[in-house]
Amino acid sequence: MKILYFAKLKQLIGKSEETICIKQKKKISQVINELKKRNDIYDFAFKETNSLQYAVNCEYVDLNFVITDSDELAIFPPVSGG
Amino acid sequence: MKILFQRKKFIESDFINKFSLNNKNSGAIFSFIGKVRPKNQNNKVLSIDIELYEKMAHFQIKKIINKLMKKYFIDDYLVVHRYGRVKPRENIVLIVVASQHRKESFRFGEGLMDWLKVKATFWKKENFANGSEWVDQKETDKKFIDFSL
Numbered sequence: 356m357k358i359l360y361f362a363k364l365k366q367l368i369g370k371s372e373e374t375i376c377i378k379q380k381k382k383i384s385q386v387i388n389e390l391k392k393r394n395d396i397y398d399f400a401f402k403e404t405n406s407l408q409y410a411v412n413c414e415y416v417d418l419n420f421v422i423t424d425s426d427e428l429a430i431f432p433p434v435s436g437g
Numbered sequence: 438m439k440i441l442f443q444r445k446k447f448i449e450s451d452f453i454n455k456f457s458l459n460n461k462n463s464g465a466i467f468s469f470i471g472k473v474r475p476k477n478q479n480n481k482v483l484s485i486d487i488e489l490y491e492k493m494a495h496f497q498i499k500k501i502i503n504k505l506m507k508k509y510f511i512d513d514y515l516v517v518h519r520y521g522r523v524k525p526r527e528n529i530v531l532i533v534v535a536s537q538h539r540k541e542s543f544r545f546g547e548g549l550m551d552w553l554k555v556k557a558t559f560w561k562k563e564n565f566a567n568g569s570e571w572v573d574q575k576e577t578d579k580k581f582i583d584f585s586l
Contacts, residue, residue: 362488362560363571413496415556429490429558433574436487436494436518436559437471437530437550 356424358386361431364407367400377424383409384418386428408433438514440498442491444521449531456515460535463512467534467542469550475525482525483564485572489520490558501552509545511536516549518559551581 359372377386384404391398401407409416410429422428449470457466473485498516505511517531532550536542554574561572 359490361490361558362562365488410493410558413493429493431490431558432560432571434555434558435561435572435574436557437554 356422357427359427359429359431361429363432364400364430368396377422380421380423382418383411383416383420383422383428386422387418387430406433407431440495440502440516442489442494442518442520444519446519446523446527447517447531449528452515452517452531453533456513456533456535460513463535464537465535465539465542467532467536467539467546469530469532469546470528471530471550473523473525473527473529477563480565483566484525485523485529485564486562486569487520487523487529488560488562489518493558494518497556497558498549498553501549501556505545505548509536509541509548511541511545514545514549516553518553518557520559548583551578551583554578555582 356377357372357374360368360370365371375386387401387404391401404418408431409418409420411420411422411426449468453466453468460466473482475482502514511534513535515531515533519529523529530553532546534542534546534549536545555578562569563572
């Protein structure tokens, strides 16, 4: 599954995207908990998960949304365009 | 009926004049321009960098346009939004709407801009002489959007 990071989150993690393999359906919150275990950088970046926004295949979703390996997950701070 | 994302700076009149000519039978043309303010709380803004998740921004803008088109009868629309580096006083966003009567254009344009502010995937970073800062979404922007759409 492809994960995209934007803005401040991209800056904190140090990359704009990565691919992870999820063998079975999972909630976004579970994926994030696994990422947090990787190292201090991820742990810090995902410290306040409620202040981030989540989108699967371009639709806004919440942390309880269930994703599969074929989805594109985007994680980012609230938008500030216009 | 176009949505354009571009790095290049633009002059609003180029788009508005062409749009107006293309919609010569419309009775109303609404336009809104969002620009870079040269100062933020007394700090001089040197430039802003706009990051874009293009696929989603397009998807979200089209989604609200489709909803607004069911509510308001309009003839045409144009959305232009810049990304990359933008300097103070330059245009960031342009929305132009054509309709037979003014209220349809006003309401469509306002509804579209309100949604764009909280749903379209752009992020601004302001660059100052002593560093840079990501711009937070304003709480007040969320109050304007019509959740019934």
